[in-house]
Amino acid sequence: MIGMAIRSLLSAGCIVSTFVAPPARAQDNSRLTVHGQLRARVEALDGQFRPGAAGSDAVLLLQTDIAAEYRGAGWRIGGELVDARGYFERRNSSISTNEVNAIEPVQAYIGADLAKGLSATAGRFTLALGNGRLVARNNFRNTTNAFTGARLDWKRDDATATVFWTMPQRRLPDNAADIRDNAVRFDKEGSAEQFFGGYVSLKSGQHDTLDLYALRLIERDAADFATRDRHLLTSGVRFERAPSPARADAEIEAAWQTGSTHRTSAPTDTDRVGVTAWFAHAEAGWTFAAPWRPRIALLFDYASGDSGKGRYGRFDSLFGARVREFGPTSFYGPVGRSNLISPAIRIEAVPEKAWDVVATVRLLRLDSATDSFANSGVRDRNGDAGRNAGAQLDGRVRYWLVPKRARLALGAAWLSKGRFLTSAANAPATGDTHYGYAEVTFSF
Template sequence: MLSKIACLRGASLPVVVAAGVWSVPAQAADDGLKLSGAVRLRYEAIDGQARVGFNRSDALLNTRTNIMAQYRTGAVLFAVEIYDSRIWGDDTGTPVTTAEVNAIEPVQAYVSADILAPFGQGSKLTVTAGRMMLNLGSRRLVAADDYRNTTNGYTGVRADLVAPQGIRATVLYTLPQMRLPDDPQALRNAKIRLDRESFDLVLWGGLVSKANMFGTAMGELSYFHLGERDAPGRATRDRSIDTFGGRVIAEPRTGRFDYEVEAFYQTGHVSASLAATAARQTVSASFVHADIGYSFAGGWKPRLSIELDRASGDKPGGDNGRFDTLFGMRRADLAPAGLYNAIARTNVMTSGIRLEATPGKRLDWFAAYRGLWLAARQDSFASTAVRDMSGRSGDFAGHQLEARLRYWLIPSRLRYEFDGLLLAKGRFLRDAPNAPAGRWTKYASFNVIASF
């Protein structure tokens, strides 16, 4: 069942490794060259844009093509993957950023190897070096975003350990790729320029998990440090953020309750603005996600769940309380990106209910409702940039209904996807001083994905 659960609970992409001194397999069944890829065509439209500064109504055609070449010889794997992300139909009021456009970019170019039994029988160490995509843990902090038209890439070294008794660990030191070009006209023209990585932006840390730690539930601990500083021609918030996290998750099983609880706390320092002379602020921010669900028996495999998310916002005072989701995905928990892109994991509190089902091998769908509030009423709401510094517009942002349907037109080769969303704006999104006019936001996207 490829659903919200699959998106959140999947392990990282197949990875990488540098050769070591321990014994490795002499021959792998899949030795040789392998080519794969996909082309996604998306038409999306919005009416009643909730974000500040963009067209009230808009439409956009997106294409995303990725081609991957892998060559394996024994325990060593070489891989290169090219992404090409472009748009058509934009105008001066269309939100066009590096989240939409990144032309002909080698997002991945790595070498990896498997090292068997470095810590006893049944253990395996995998080490990766080069450019890579990352999907770690719940993907709420470090992910290769899939709904978005572009993806996240990271350059560095990663090590993955599988040990006996259900223990897994990942450690990494990476330089997140800064997508280029990033000036508006070059983006709209889809200029080709290699993304840049440097020690001006660093992400390092890792996580460790153990299966069946609490009954059948897995326990996980994580820590990530993000370090950022100004570079020539690139002003930043000079972030130095430490994020500590913990997660407990019981996977869905037919006829059983399942659940997930994850919490993060952030500390460190950031600049109050992009100005070189901006004051430094102490970071104290938090995030929590919780859901409980039940999977019913039957051919449709329905699962009903109740969900809660809260990411802190910035309150008056000297500290920075706005949670930073780093490089996390948002689609599985909150809402689509693209032209909508209004709900992010920062200054938001939301609770809701979700129903998902897989009626057959070709078809899956979900529908969800959630209420939306501000965690801090003086801060801007999520990623809308709508703000009332007086706090007099209240903290209720609205009611959000969304649905997704996916159908394999040709199994494993051609899939159709529809995403639809309706936001009934609450008092805050109607009355805040800079809130875009209108009471409703309507969004839809139609996607065709061809894979080979």
């Protein structure tokens, strides 16, 4: 089945590339900069892991992204338009606002230089902090997180700092019928959901970085959407020794989450419970001094789950991205930073300047047997299905068809389901999950 899916993806990717013409060269001078990309990706999946979704599915995802910025003497104004659409998916597809957000101005901002190394930005903007585990601009996902508010950024050679207050943009439309139709509705933001905090990054030498951060999320129900009324404070630290040839590298990140929440977003759920949750990531690698720059790394990820009793224990990954550690998201993406215990091994290489490859094998277990596993939606409230979620193998290869202008990417993943994902109360009886994609991106 997976072989047929990959062959279909390759054929579809070639067809798509003949219909998407390379864009014209960007305008780039001292005042005006225009850049963007056109991307087409075909995805296919069978052996669905999500309850209630199509057992097998396929989709064509198209993304057009155009950004422009005009700079004056100590000031700037910019904007970005993203058109993200999906086609040919099944009626009971898992497709969502992660894939579809048609004709959306995700950025529209003004900025000013206040002093040497200090700048301010206000309006709509994207936000990426550290390694993106808690706040990221999504790259693989067809849509991205974006925010409306203000930020201050301070930079010097050995340190950077960001302080921000925002209202997260809620992607619309968010109902299944409009998503299938790629309906155009502009995203909304409001004071019912606020996200703010600070992030400091300190550098030591060429390779070592220490990050410290505190992030605050406050939300309440609004007339047109229900929430869990999360009031979360997430504090964390991250150390990284960057990879380089013939030497060891490492990364450690840990975050502690406190506050209060409701366990569900149902209007009848009025019980506020305290939150105690945490996550940790550890990675150790070695890059060989060889032409291919091969690197091998051992990884370990832990994210707490909720027992359903006492304080709420499920870690909330806020606005983070998952693809770097956990493989493809979009139609796939069962693994995330919630209720997870997962060791892994990764191998990556750059055979030549135009190529790069990566493959990861990961074991999957639950921290709490009564909570849903990671991002799967599968749950056994009695804990009878155990904690073994199985294993995942994923890989990707990318090739620059035209350097810095056109790139082809092929990827696949196999989720070998463990006892939990086959015998939990709402686990779909679909067998192992197989996923693949073919993607072509034109940049300008």
